[in-house]
Amino acid sequence: MCGIVGYIGKSDAYPILIKGLKCLEYRGYDSAGVALIDKSGDLRIYKSVGKVADLERVSSGKNISGTAGIAHTRWATHGEPTERNAHPHRSSDGKLVMVHNGIIENYLSIKKKLSEEGYSFASDTDTEILVQFIEYIRNDRKLDLLTAVQVALKEVVGAYAIALIDKDNPGEIIVARKSSPLVVGIGEGEFFVASDTAPIVPYTNKVVFLKDGEIGVLSAGSPLKIINLDNVECPADIQNIEINLSEFEKGDYPHFMLKEIFEQPERLKDCMRGRLNLEEHTIRLSSIINHSDKLLNAGRFVIVACGTSWHAGLIGKHLIESFCRIPVEVEYASEFRYRNPVILPNDVVIAISQSGETADTLAAMELAKEKGAFVFGICNVVGSSIARATDSGIYIHVGSEVGVASTKAFTGQVAVLIMFALALAKEKKTIKDEEYTNITRELGLIPEKMYATLALNDSIAELSRMFTYARNFIYLGRGYSYPVALEGALKLKEISYIHAEGYPAAEMKHGPIALIDAEMPVVVIATKSDLYKKILSNIQEIKSRKGRIIAIVTEGDTEISKIADFCIEVPNTIDCLDALITSIPLQLMAYHIAVYRGMDVDQPRNLAKSVTVE
Ligand code: G6P
Numbered sequence: 001m002c003g004i005v006g007y008i009g010k011s012d013a014y015p016i017l018i019k020g021l022k023c024l025e026y027r028g029y030d031s032a033g034v035a036l037i038d039k040s041g042d043l044r045i046y047k048s049v050g051k052v053a054d055l056e057r058v059s060s061g062k063n064i065s066g067t068a069g070i071a072h073t074r075w076a077t078h079g080e081p082t083e084r085n086a087h088p089h090r091s092s093d094g095k096l097v098m099v100h101n102g103i104i105e106n107y108l109s110i111k112k113k114l115s116e117e118g119y120s121f122a123s124d125t126d127t128e129i130l131v132q133f134i135e136y137i138r139n140d141r142k143l144d145l146l147t148a149v150q151v152a153l154k155e156v157v158g159a160y161a162i163a164l165i166d167k168d169n170p171g172e173i174i175v176a177r178k179s180s181p182l183v184v185g186i187g188e189g190e191f192f193v194a195s196d197t198a199p200i201v202p203y204t205n206k207v208v209f210l211k212d213g214e215i216g217v218l219s220a221g222s223p224l225k226i227i228n229l230d231n232v233e234c235p236a237d238i239q240n241i242e243i244n245l246s247e248f249e250k251g252d253y254p255h256f257m258l259k260e261i262f263e264q265p266e267r268l269k270d271c272m273r274g275r276l277n278l279e280e281h282t283i284r285l286s287s288i289i290n291h292s293d294k295l296l297n298a299g300r301f302v303i304v305a306c307g308t309s310w311h312a313g314l315i316g317k318h319l320i321e322s323f324c325r326i327p328v329e330v331e332y333a334s335e336f337r338y339r340n341p342v343i344l345p346n347d348v349v350i351a352i353s354q355s356g357e358t359a360d361t362l363a364a365m366e367l368a369k370e371k372g373a374f375v376f377g378i379c380n381v382v383g384s385s386i387a388r389a390t391d392s393g394i395y396i397h398v399g400s401e402v403g404v405a406s407t408k409a410f411t412g413q414v415a416v417l418i419m420f421a422l423a424l425a426k427e428k429k430t431i432k433d434e435e436y437t438n439i440t441r442e443l444g445l446i447p448e449k450m451y452a453t454l455a456l457n458d459s460i461a462e463l464s465r466m467f468t469y470a471r472n473f474i475y476l477g478r479g480y481s482y483p484v485a486l487e488g489a490l491k492l493k494e495i496s497y498i499h500a501e502g503y504p505a506a507e508m509k510h511g512p513i514a515l516i517d518a519e520m521p522v523v524v525i526a527t528k529s530d531l532y533k534k535i536l537s538n539i540q541e542i543k544s545r546k547g548r549i550i551a552i553v554t555e556g557d558t559e560i561s562k563i564a565d566f567c568i569e570v571p572n573t574i575d576c577l578d579a580l581i582t583s584i585p586l587q588l589m590a591y592h593i594a595v596y597r598g599m600d601v602d603q604p605r606n607l608a609k610s611v612t613v614e
Contacts, residue, residue: 002087002101002612003027004182005199006070006163008220009190010172011071014059016192018562020199021052021073023248025193026402026602027101027607028075029403031086034059035097036066037170045097047086048204051603053479068170070163072099075608076605078107079124082091089128090121091135095167095405096145098134100127101612102159102180116188126191130156131164149174149215159359160610163193176215180612181357184216185225186238191218196357196610198400201243208236209383225340241383247400255601257403264453265447267398267408268580271415272443281440285425287376287392294374294391296427299346304333304364304371306611308353308406308490312378312413314483315579318351322576323425343371350376352407353403355610365389378416380409390556394600395421404609405494407587410487411450416452418443423548429587442554443576444579449571453584456568460585463550463566464592467521474512474522474547475586476507478535481525484579488586495604496594506537507606523589524564527580529555529575539563550589552582554594 003024007013019033032055033047044066046059052073072087079085086101086591104110107126110133114445117140130152138148145166154162159179166172175182176195185192187208192200193216197207210216214234217225253259276283288295301320303313310332317328331341333351338362338365343349349368353361356379358382365386369375376388377393387393396412409443422439425431467473477485486502493500503512505524516522522542526535536559542549543563551564554572561567568585573589594601 002075003073003099003195004070004099004161004163004193005195006099006175006193007190008068008171008218009187009191010067010220012064013066014064015527016203017069017071018038018052019054019056019202020192020194021071021200024195024405025052025496027612028073028116028608029603030076030081031074031083031550032072033086033099034069034071034086035165035167036064036069037167038066039170041167041170043097043167045088045090046370047083048133049081049083050085062170068173070097070099070165070173078126079482086122087127089123089125089131091131093135093139096131096135098127098131098162098164100130101161102178104130104156104157104160106156106221106448108535112540116328119586122227125137130160130162132410134164145169146174146215146217146227149176149267150231153178153215154229159571161195163277166380169484171219173218174215176219177210178212179359179533180408182210184210184218187226189221190222191220193218194560195243197243197383198248203243205240205242206238207241208238219243225501237527239383239481244399248402252303255403255591257407257601260403260408261400261584261591263399264408264411264584265450265454266416266448268411268450270397270399270418276440276443278444281437281444282491283419283426283440286421287394288420288423288427291321291392292427294348294531295424297346298348298588299344300326300341301326301348301350302368303328303330303350303352304336304361304368305330305352306333306358306360308410308487309361309413309488311483311490312417313350313352313491314486315480316352316417316421317488319421320424321575323421324432325430331364333358337364337367338551340368341367345372348376349373350378351390352378353384354380354406354413356381356386357610357612358386359612362386378413379503380412401609403606404607404613405491405590405601406472411580418577437576439576442577446573446577449573450584453581456570456585460568460588461592463568464589465596467593468596470498472515472520473498474520475500475502476500476505476516476522476538477525478505478531479529480578480584481527481529484525484582484586487583487591491502492500492585492593494607495590495599495601497599497605498593505535506539508538513541513545515548516542518546519547520547521550521553522547523550523586525552526560527552527570527578527582528557528572528585529578534558
């Protein structure tokens with residue numbers, strides 16, 4: 001995780017860096033820091049524990065001049081979130097200053113070597129080891145800085161995105177990456193660098209996504225130089241990007257999370273635009289058309305993902321198996337990558353990731369590629385590492401998601417998986433025309449049904465108030481609703497810090513039912529489906545043990561409403577589309593409970609939106 005940002009040019013660096021850090025706070029917010037340098041080499045570093053706003057307080061009234069600088073917002077890995085561990089870190093001779101995102105796995109062996117050379121350390125971080133190591137190599141071997149960086153990085157094991165400034169050469173920033181993202185923005189006589197494009201787009205839409213093993217030399221007024229660790233110059237692949245800046249503003253909403261929940265109907269339309277034909281009730285996905293040989297002949301799909309994306313993957317399994325009759329496995333990317341998994345010749349691996357930067361998902365995908373699999377991506381962030389590394393894929397196109405707890409990306413992922421399964425099934429002729437037409441017609445109605453569900457917000461807020469001080473929650477669902485239960489529980493845990501577990505409802509009897517008493521709220525997704533009667537029995541079982549039932553039911557339900565303590569009635573839809581609707585009340589409940597508890601909804605403790613370390 002961690003966000004890095006840098007600037008070199010004609011303008012004052014400080015406001016650009018602070019604004020950039022605020023865009024990157026979703027990557028971590030344990031501490032923040034900035035280093036500013038002016039043309040004479042006068043260097044100043046300010047750091048603070050906490051958020052970027054705390055850093056602004058620390059630097060307020062101090063000298064913040066300088067037309068070059070680097071800055072960092074941290075998600076602690078090595079070393080506690082203290083000021084001494086906050087970036088930027090400085091080398092012993094005080095000349096080199098670095099910010100870093102990633103993990104230097106062999107930092108202890110490098111540290112040992114440096115200690116033997118008489119180095120001492122001011123922090124517990126792996127980053128400080130790297131900057132000291134570069135200094136050591138530069139001085140010991142009398143090398144220029146770029147060569148010293150190349151030599152040092154060749155010895156590094158792990159992941160890094162770095163930005164480095166040198167007091168002796170204030171007109172230059174050196175940046176490099178391996179397995180952690182880094183984007184260079186090219187302005188008029190100025191450069192920007194950041195972990196993603198958000199800090200850059202207010203100034204320029206010309207960007208270069210650095211590739212693994214590339215080093216960028218940013219000198220104001222000179223063209224961008226990209227060189228690899230073997231000193232071979234690499235062409236700069238300059239891309240034009242377009243981002244709607246309003247996505248980074250909360251507008252009238254108190255939190256990004258609430259804004260993103262409420263955006264879902266419109267974002268779903270964006271996701272389906274050009275893919276779902278509302279007049280003909282057909283789905284057209286160019287990635288399926290262009291790779292039909294691989295996809296139609298897939299012997300198995302293996303979905304790799306983490307967190308919320310993994311929950312979407314579970315729904316994907318259900319959809320693809322039901323409609324395409326192709327077996328699907330859903331794997332936690334972090335487990336898959338270390339298990340020497342079996343990849344068969346006709347396997348297709350689907351990597352699902354909102355950010356497209358999750359380290360475990362990226363590594364799982366690369367492993368699958370090495371083993372010969374065709375790799376398909378379902379990502380939100382355009383141009384992200386996963387999106388670029390896949391053989392083909394589908395963007396979910398739900399716009400930037402800023403709140404750490406994923407909401408609109410989940411429904412976007414599910415919508416893409418629905419379209420994928422239906423389009424593939426149609427090509428494979430494993431779905432009846434009538435069923436295909438019914439589902440595609442109904443899919444087109446989902447945005448309106450989402451609006452109707454969002455209209456329940458006030459009553460869900462009222463209901464949530466009653467559970468502000470609950471200590472545990474159980475979420476239950478069956479079939480397509482089981483992953484929704486998992487996702488509902490995850491939302492609550494993430495932002496309210498209430499312990500919550502999601503279960504397939506019938507599994508209750510095998511353990512969790514022992515937890516049920518009058519103190520235990522149980523959220524049950526019990527909309528009309530083939531499993532309705534079964535879930536009704538599960539609800540009876542909970543009721544008999546005095547559990548407090550909050551049921552998500554279909555409008556007009558008469559049976560469950562008689563038993564449940566509270567009912568949230570949502571619009572009726574086909575059960576394979578239900579998750580697009582039923583996840584909304586669960587998102588809203590988690591949100592309101594967290595707000596009543598006074599939690600930091602958009603930046604919950606210990607979490608980061610983009611997990612770029614394993
Ligand atoms: C983090 C985020 C989650 C997200 C997960 C996977 O844990 O807080 O919201 O679901 O990473 O991220 P990805 O970007 O790969 O979907």
